[in-house]
Amino acid sequence: MNTKPIGIFDSGIGGTSIWKEIHSLLPLENTIYLADSINAPYGSKGKDAIINLSIKNTEYLLEKDCKLIVVACNTATTNAISFLRKTYNVPFIGIEPAIKPAALNSKTKAIGVLATKGTLTSELFYTTSSLYVHGHKVIEQVGDGLVELIEMGRIDTKEMRALLKTYLKPMLDANIDYLVLGCTHYPYLMPLLLELLPKHIKIIDSGEAVARQTKAVLEKHDLLNLQHTTSKNQFYTNGNPKILKGILNDNVDVNYLDF
Numbered sequence: 721m722n723t724k725p726i727g728i729f730d731s732g733i734g735g736t737s738i739w740k741e742i743h744s745l746l747p748l749e750n751t752i753y754l755a756d757s758i759n760a761p762y763g764s765k766g767k768d769a770i771i772n773l774s775i776k777n778t779e780y781l782l783e784k785d786c787k788l789i790v791v792a793c794n795t796a797t798t799n800a801i802s803f804l805r806k807t808y809n810v811p812f813i814g815i816e817p818a819i820k821p822a823a824l825n826s827k828t829k830a831i832g833v834l835a836t837k838g839t840l841t842s843e844l845f846y847t848t849s850s851l852y853v854h855g856h857k858v859i860e861q862v863g864d865g866l867v868e869l870i871e872m873g874r875i876d877t878k879e880m881r882a883l884l885k886t887y888l889k890p891m892l893d894a895n896i897d898y899l900v901l902g903c904t905h906y907p908y909l910m911p912l913l914l915e916l917l918p919k920h921i922k923i924i925d926s927g928e929a930v931a932r933q934t935k936a937v938l939e940k941h942d943l944l945n946l947q948h949t950t951s952k953n954q955f956y957t958n959g960n961p962k963i964l965k966g967i968l969n970d971n972v973d974v975n976y977l978d979f
């Protein structure tokens with residue numbers, strides 16, 4: 721059981737930012753990463769569509785005998801994880817925007833959250849925000865178009881810069897000191913964000929926390945792989961394998977999947 725893989729899925733290549741954190745914390749774990757790029761972006765779809773896509777991804781990973789599933793997508797987590805947990809008998813780890821550390825540490829009491837429409841309009845996001853946001857100004861911004869450009873590999877481009885400048889302006893006007901990246905694609909925008917934002921603004925995401933939580937849940941269920949052999953990491957996409965391979969920056973095999 722313990723050598724079975726961890727399954728990880730996202731609407732596309734963004735969840736590899738989470739795969740990297742998990743692989744670095746748990747290098748012995750075998751993994752299967754599924755990029756449903758053909759259906760990206762999830763963020764502009766309705767809740768039912770996001771649940772149906774999450775079911776399809778989960779069932780694929782369960783057929784591959786995964787012992788735990790990481791929903792490496794804020795949009796799928798905030799819309800579908802409670803359904804997945806009720807329906808399937810494996811542990812699920814999800815990811816949500818890191819509102820809590822931002823709210824606890826903000827000095828200006830103004831926080832920016834960049835995420836998809838699906839995440840920002842979800843009940844789970846609303847519930848988590850209400851727990852931690854007390855008297856803060858929260859500038860929520862839908863990152864329309866960002867996922868599409870990242871999926872095409874057009875990251876350091878004029879059009880990306882122009883979109884980011886537009887999205888960051890209201891946050892800068894509100895004097896934020898924390899920017900929460902609420903989409904697993906956005907860590908790939910870090911070099912541009914660092915260039916566009918004043919240095920005192922901290923940019924945070926939930927990637928490391930998800931890796932720590934994955935470890936804790938594997939420990940709790942006695943599922944950690946303790947065999948000291950090199951891990952097997954498989955990547956599948958129904959989009960362009962070259963783009964997925966490029967973003968992984970690693971010597972890995974990426975397979976096209978008609979899925």
Ligand code: DGL
Binds near residue numbers: 732762763796904905
């Ligand atoms: N990477 C995803 C997220 O964390 C989804 C982006 C999308 O497909 O819209 O929200």
